[in-house]
Amino acid sequence: MSLHQSAAAQAALNRIDTFLARTPPPEAEKMLAGGGRAPRRPRRPHRRGGGVGHPTPDQPDDHSPWLVSVAANLSSFVKIHRFEFDEARALQRWAAPYHHRSNGPFSAVYGSSYAGLAATEQLAGAEESYQHALQVARESMGTRSHAGRMASALLGGVRYEQKARWCGH
Incomplete structure (x- = not known):
């Protein structure tokens, strides 16, 4: 889904918010890992401005690094969507140890990309x-992987913009 479809994006964020607010952490972890089914619709009406911005568990060390990492990345995505850039960057700095302890490099690549x-x-x-x-990405899965291509494209975009500003375009 594209964020250009803002009504659909907001509806998806609302569903995630409801899911995370109503699902106990062990069950949420199981569902996020593919071992369960997420609810199709919320059981009660959603209140705007709820917990999507803060899905990271209060006691992060009681959960797998992967769950904390995914929650931080999801929260960063939401914060960026809501123009809360300082908060997104601070969250990624906090989450860096969990990204590096989770299985695979995707969390670290996505976390750094969201911070970027x-x-x-x-x-x-x-x-x-x-x-x-x-x-x-380069050290773990290669630059031709999805995550490697994403990071390359984002870096290329920043460098393009820097050159355009330098050249006066």
Whole structure:
């Protein structure tokens, strides 16, 4: 789904918010790992402005690093969508140890990429975040992987914009 379809994107974010607010952490972890089925519709009406911005568990070390990492990435995505760039970057700094402890490199690549997206919107630090994402992808799964291509494209976009500004375009 594209965020250009803002009504559909907001509806999807609302469903995620409801799911995370109503599902106990062990069951949510099982569902996110593919071992269960997420609810098709909420059982009660959704209140706007709820917990989507903060799905990270209160006691992160009581959960798998993967769950904490995915929750932080989801929360960062939502924060970027809501123009909360400082909060998204702070969350990714906090989540970095969980990204690196989770299975596989995807969490670290996506986390660095989300930090870079937030930084791009603030015009500060994006290139370093994208370089880190690309380095993790290159060392673990290669630059031809989906995550590697995403990091490469984001880094290329920032460098293109830098050159355009330098040349006065």
